[in-house]
Amino acid sequence: xxxxxxxxxxxxxxxxxxxxxxxxxxxxxxxxxxxxxxxxxxxxxxxxxxxxxxxxxxxxxxxxxxxxxxxxxxxxxxxxxxxxxxxxxxxxxxxxxxxxxxxxxxxxxxxxxxxxxxxxxxxxxxxxxxxxxxxxxxxxxxxxxxxxxxxxxxxxxxxxxxxxxxxxxxxxxxxxxxxxxxxxxxxxxxxxxxxxxxxxxxxxxxxxxxxxxxxxxxxxxxxxxxxxxxxxxxxxxxxxxxxxxxxxxxxxxxxxxxxxxxxxxxxxxxxxxxxxxxxxxxxxxxxxxxxxxxxxxxxxxxxxxxxxxxxxxxxxxxxxxxxxxxxxxxxxxxxxxxxxxxxxxxxxxxxxxxxxxxxxxxxxxxxxxxxxxxxxxxxxxxxxxxxxxxxxxxxxxxxxxxxxxxxxxxxxxxxxxxxxxxxxxxxxxxxxxxxxxxxxxxxxxxxxxxxxxxxxxxxxxxxxxxxxxxxxxxxxxxxxxxxxxxxxxxxxxxxxxxxxxxxxxxxxxxxxxxxxxxxxxxxxxxxxxxxxxxxxxxxxxxxxxxxxxxxxxxxxxxxxxxxxxxxxxxxxxxxxxxxxxxxxxxxxxxxxxxxxxxxxxxxxxxx
Amino acid sequence: xxxxxxxxxxxxxxxxxxxxxxxxxxxxxxxxxxxxxxxxxxxxxxxxxxxxxxxxxxxxxxxxxxxxxxxxxxxxxxxxxxxxxxxxxxxxxxxxxxxxxxxxxxxxxxxxxxxxxxxxxxxxxxxxxxxxxxxxxxxxxxxxxxxxxxxxxxxxxxxxxxxxxxxxxxxxxxxxxxxxxxxxxxxxxxxxxxxxxxxxxxxxxxxxxxxxxxxxxxxxxxxxxxxxxxxxxxxxxxxxxxxxxx
Numbered sequence: 001x002x003x004x005x006x007x008x009x010x011x012x013x014x015x016x017x018x019x020x021x022x023x024x025x026x027x028x029x030x031x032x033x034x035x036x037x038x039x040x041x042x043x044x045x046x047x048x049x050x051x052x053x054x055x056x057x058x059x060x061x062x063x064x065x066x067x068x069x070x071x072x073x074x075x076x077x078x079x080x081x082x083x084x085x086x087x088x089x090x091x092x093x094x095x096x097x098x099x100x101x102x103x104x105x106x107x108x109x110x111x112x113x114x115x116x117x118x119x120x121x122x123x124x125x126x127x128x129x130x131x132x133x134x135x136x137x138x139x140x141x142x143x144x145x146x147x148x149x150x151x152x153x154x155x156x157x158x159x160x161x162x163x164x165x166x167x168x169x170x171x172x173x174x175x176x177x178x179x180x181x182x183x184x185x186x187x188x189x190x191x192x193x194x195x196x197x198x199x200x201x202x203x204x205x206x207x208x209x210x211x212x213x214x215x216x217x218x219x220x221x222x223x224x225x226x227x228x229x230x231x232x233x234x235x236x237x238x239x240x241x242x243x244x245x246x247x248x249x250x251x252x253x254x255x256x257x258x259x260x261x262x263x264x265x266x267x268x269x270x271x272x273x274x275x276x277x278x279x280x281x282x283x284x285x286x287x288x289x290x291x292x293x294x295x296x297x298x299x300x301x302x303x304x305x306x307x308x309x310x311x312x313x314x315x316x317x318x319x320x321x322x323x324x325x326x327x328x329x330x331x332x333x334x335x336x337x338x339x340x341x342x343x344x345x346x347x348x349x350x351x352x353x354x355x356x357x358x359x360x361x362x363x364x365x366x367x368x369x370x371x372x373x374x375x376x377x378x379x380x381x382x383x384x385x386x387x388x389x390x391x392x393x394x395x396x397x398x399x400x401x402x403x404x405x406x407x408x409x410x411x412x413x414x415x416x417x418x419x420x421x422x423x424x425x426x427x428x429x430x431x432x433x434x435x436x437x438x439x440x441x442x443x444x445x446x447x448x449x450x451x452x453x454x455x456x457x458x459x460x461x462x463x464x465x466x467x468x469x470x471x472x473x474x475x476x477x478x479x480x481x482x483x484x485x486x487x488x489x490x491x492x493x494x495x496x497x498x499x500x501x502x503x504x505x506x507x508x509x510x511x512x513x514x515x516x517x518x519x520x521x522x523x524x525x526x527x528x529x530x531x532x533x534x535x536x537x538x539x540x541x542x543x544x545x546x547x548x549x550x551x552x553x554x555x556x557x558x559x560x561x562x563x564x565x566x567x568x569x570x571x572x573x574x575x576x577x578x579x580x581x582x583x584x585x586x587x588x589x590x591x592x593x594x595x596x597x598x599x600x601x602x603x604x605x606x607x
Numbered sequence: 608x609x610x611x612x613x614x615x616x617x618x619x620x621x622x623x624x625x626x627x628x629x630x631x632x633x634x635x636x637x638x639x640x641x642x643x644x645x646x647x648x649x650x651x652x653x654x655x656x657x658x659x660x661x662x663x664x665x666x667x668x669x670x671x672x673x674x675x676x677x678x679x680x681x682x683x684x685x686x687x688x689x690x691x692x693x694x695x696x697x698x699x700x701x702x703x704x705x706x707x708x709x710x711x712x713x714x715x716x717x718x719x720x721x722x723x724x725x726x727x728x729x730x731x732x733x734x735x736x737x738x739x740x741x742x743x744x745x746x747x748x749x750x751x752x753x754x755x756x757x758x759x760x761x762x763x764x765x766x767x768x769x770x771x772x773x774x775x776x777x778x779x780x781x782x783x784x785x786x787x788x789x790x791x792x793x794x795x796x797x798x799x800x801x802x803x804x805x806x807x808x809x810x811x812x813x814x815x816x817x818x819x820x821x822x823x824x825x826x827x828x829x830x831x832x833x834x835x836x837x838x839x840x841x842x843x844x845x846x847x848x849x850x851x852x853x
Contacts (some may be wrong), residue, residue: 041656042714043753044664091628105723105788107742107749107767114736132746149714150722157711180703243635249661251681359661362680364635364852467651476647520652523619524704527651604803 001249004175004184007033007155007564010439012174012189013434014161015216018137019404019431020146020195020423020474022097026432027193028151036148037156039211043145043191046197046209047424050137050250052121053129054101054425056094056419056436060115062126062298067091069125071599072606074419076278077308077413078383079124079556080362080603081229085390086410086596088356090419090426097425098130108132120257120294120499122306123416125282125606127296129208134252134353140421149164155486161215161531163222163455164192164400165445165447171223172445179529182455182522188447190439192395193431194220194402195384199233201380201479202534203542204487207239207250209378216406220386220535221543227577228406228590229384231547232557235417235492237312239378241330246363247301248378250358251333253417255373258352259294260335261287262316263372264324270331271304274315279307292343301356308415310557315379317492330376336369346350346371376567377492381420383411383557384547387576392434399438399445403431413556461530465517472517475531478509482537490545495561502545510538547575608633611688613641615653616695619704632683635827638694639667639678642706654705662819665754669706670695675756675817697759710755715772719802720782741789748784748828750820753777755781757814757824763807773804776814776824783828786835800836805829 011027013020016038024036038045059065071091077084098116102108109117118127132139146446149155158179165173165186173188196216200208223228237252256262266268275283283304284290290303304590305312316331326332335353339345346369350357353368360366360373386395386402388409393401404424411419465472483506489498513534518527551568573589580586595603612623616817628645646653657667660679667678670685672693678724686692700708729736757776763769771812774782785791799805812825822828839845 017680040658040664041710042667044658044666047754048664049659049661102735103725103728105725105785105790107737107745107788110737110739110742114738115734132749135663135750138752142749146717146723149718154713157714180707180709209660209664211658244633245636245640246661282633355663362662363637363682406807451791474647474651476651518651524707525648525652526654530651559773 001437002184002460004186004456006186006187006188007035008444009033010189011191011196011435012037012187013193013432014174015045015195015404016155016183017047017196017197017404017420018140018144019428020045021141021148022425023178023193023195023245023432023435024153025144025148025151025401027436028153028427030414030433030436032436033154035156035189037159039158039159039160039179042155043141045141046211047137047421048139049207049209049250050140050421051134051250052254053119053131053418054094054098054140054256054421055121055124055128055416056098056130056422057091057128058080058095058098058116058118059129060111060248061118061147063146065128067347068602069606070094070128072603073124074317074410075412075603077414078415079414080098080412081556081574081592082412083409083593084599086427088599089390089430090410090423093426094422097422097429101140101143101425104143104147106139108139119254120302120306120498121417122256122312124418129398129418131254133351134355135253136421156185157169159217159284160532161457163256164219165451166223167445167448170398170445173447175452177459180524181397182525183497186447186452188444190442190444191399191401191435193435194400194406195404195428195431196406198378198405199382199540202482202486202544203491204483205239205248206378206379206499207248213533213536214540215536216402217385217543218539219399220395220397220402220577221539223400224579225400226387226544227384227396227408227543228574229345229412229547230543231380231551231575232383232413233544234381235313235377235378235384236380237309237316237377238333238375240364241374241376242328242364249363250378250380251373252353252373255333255335255353255356257294258335258349259291260305260333261303261337263332263334264306264319265326266324270309270319270324271312271315275304275307276311283307308414309417314559316377326374330373330374332372334372335377336371381405381415383413383415384408391430393435394433394438394499398440401431401435403427411557449458459532462516462528463522465515467517467519471515473512473515475516475518475527475534478512478516479530479532479537482509482541486517486541490548493559493561494548496549499545499549501516504541506542506545508540512534513538542585543577544583547577550575550587550589588597609688610758611641611683613645614691614693614840615642615645617705618702619652620702622673623677623702624752625693636683637679638671638681639691641683642678642694645761654703654707660747661745665752670697670756670757671828672805675755675759676813679808680819691816691829695769697755699759699761700755712770713753713755713777716778717775717781720774720778720785720846721793721795721798723785723788723791724793726792735790737789745784745789747785747822748780750808750822751777751780752820756819760813762811762813769804769807773807776808776829779803779808779832782823785834786832796835796839799832800840805836849853
């Protein structure tokens with residue numbers, strides 16, 4: 001067996017974005033010794049890219065807001081597939097989590113009375129997003145990072161977990177390697193928190209970075225945990241489409257919140273032509289009313305551009321398919337038009353959307369205060385993930401917790417913008433607290449030497465195999481082929497035939513991945529890292545395709561050509577993915593827990 | 608399709624050299640795209656650190672044709688492509704491999720700076736009231752993405768290797784953000800003069816020039832901090848006060 005460094009912690013947190021940092025802080029506050037593993041440098045995780053804001057019913061801007069309305073909005077946005085207890089906890093606790101960030105040094109934009117300012121966002125009834133211009137994620141991760149480093153948490157930077165280690169049913173640690181030198185580490189921990197984020201790297205057009213290889217999803221699955229809602233992948237309606245090298249980079253929903261409108265090549269505000277029944281009462285039916293809403297008129301209803309992301313993305317796809325798209329295959333997003341309404345429009349755009357201004361200016365040579373942007377859908381977020389207990393965030397596997405994007409339940413069939421940052425804080429804190437408690441109540445388990453040896457052997461295969469003429473595969477090519485296939489065939493609109501093809505495609509790619517070989521040694525070797533990622537990418541891609549095949553209806557982010565309507569039967573169940581003892585993937589349907597009466601009353605009252 | 612030569616530094620802490628790669632480029636490409644293409648097609652093990660590819664995370668810092676830049680925000684059409692484009696790691700930090708440097712020193716420095724400490728809440732519900740104007744004043748510093756390009760270009764670190772005596776522009780900006788934070792009640796001027804080594808900065812403004820976030824590091828952060836140090840330690844009246852206080 002190759003040498004490895006043994007490390008012990010009470011609680012091991014895997015991932016150092018918003019959820020991981022918040023979990024680590026909380027576990028430490030409860031007295032646990034904490035290790036925090038991050039694939040990148042500290043402070044670079046995906047949270048840094050979040051733009052729009054943190055949803056919390058602070059009611060600073062509109063005093064009609066309260067946790068009940070936030071709860072009802074979240075459930076409606078998720079098409080009632082959400083775990084209602086998670087949605088309740090989230091709505092109740094988000095305001096306290098935001099105030100706590102301020103106490104740790106975060107500086108949000110202010111309302112005239114000096115309280116935290118809140119902005120409009122899709123699917124939220126009232127202005128609810130605490131924000132800092134359009135760089136809220138940076139403010140949040142830096143605040144958490146700069147607080148965490150003083151708490152006595154051991155941070156393992158540029159370290160990636162390859163496998164969770166088990167002792168019987170229970171998770172007792174993790175096997176990892178450090179990316180810069182390539183050395184192996186074996187973490188022994190009483191509790192493990194997964195906070196690894198999302199899965200966007202399986203798709204060609206994505207707003208996600210290289211890190212989003214679904215590690216937590218795949219690790220939990222292999223350790224025996226159930227995954228739910230994997231068919232629900234959020235395609236954010238507005239990503240950049242031009243130039244090609246920046247395709248997919250996010251254009252914040254905040255642009256529309258500030259009055260930006262979507263138009264097709266004929267200049268039409270096409271979002272007015274298709275407003276879903278669930279939202280008809282709350283949506284403006286004329287442009288004037290929509291504009292007044294974005295400017296804070298409490299009597300006005302929201303413009304249809306601020307409908308939920310799943311719906312806006314599909315409308316954009318329709319316009320493009322029907323030949324009314326922009327020159328580079330998107331539609332137009334126009335914020336420059338507000339100069340017709342406001343004398344200081346250009347200044348206002350630069351102040352409210354500074355990084356959008358910067359991003360288009362530098363990467364596309366476009367001045368968004370003067371001309372419209374071209375945008376199209378981009379893979380952004382996965383609603384599905386590890387099934388967890390709502391209160392404790394523990395998975396089906398004892399000792400294994402999950403929080404943030406890699407956990408599932410809060411968002412149901414579609415996530416509302418702004419609910420992810422609050423998700424990270426609310427459930428990161430809960431996961432940290434309950435993991436620390438678990439660690440107090442349970443002694444450390446035993447690391448199984450056989451499992452460690454197995455994982456090591458598999459990890460070194462791509463290097464041992466040797467690059468050469470004998471059918472060796474390039475890991476980058478396999479990754480690109482997977483991205484191409486998932487983008488085209490399990491994308492925004494799906495059908496059975498294509499997804500069956502994807503399953504065959506994944507089987508072929510898995511065979512090729514078994515022959516992957518890389519040059520060089522273990523020191524900072526991206527070829528090797530990419531080879532190691534393939535196993536996770538293929539595992540959750542299969543989970544997505546199988547879950548999407550099983551849900552024979554269209555709901556939220558999951559749209560099928562062959563089943564274009566909602567089906568009541570599927571509205572009451574989750575698609576559950578588990579690993580069979582023989583290693584194959586099992587799909588089942590399980591009923592969603594009934595919504596308690598007092599929560600149902602809130603939902604009905606807010607309809 | 609145009610083919611461009613990229614002259615990329617390959618090596619580790621012990622040795623290394625430039626290696627040329629010919630790479631096809633397309634419209635709108637940035638330097639990081641070219642590095643990725645080379646990595647995927649010609650050099651699988653070419654080490655490069657990156658994350659967001661949108662100028663938001665500050666991971667892909669390197670020196671392009673000798674200038675410290677983010678690879679993800681440097682468009683190829685801004686460079687002369689008729690001769691090789693050189694890409695090398697930041698010089699102020701030890702090389703790990705190829706374009707990746709060991710920047711862990713920065714994380715250690717930050718930990719030595721006194722953390723944020725708020726004044727008591729303004730309202731009974733534990734919240735504060737802050738004017739937007741006061742938020743705006745520090746937002747410039749809080750935009751920092753910790754790419755460390757300012758550290759890379761600072762001659763105190765780059766040429767004189769005074770990492771043990773000077774925190775560098777990044778952390779002077781960090782201290783400025785804390786000191787000018789509307790809620791902060793901590794006092795950091797003393798440590799700035801001693802452990803921070805603010806006196807070593809002689810205001811050549813190189814850091815301001817390379818900042819991808821366009822933070823006016825020298826004028827808005829460092830000079831005001833230097834003034835605070837002067838007020839506190841070199842003001843003759845205060846000096847007399849201090850004598851009497853003792």
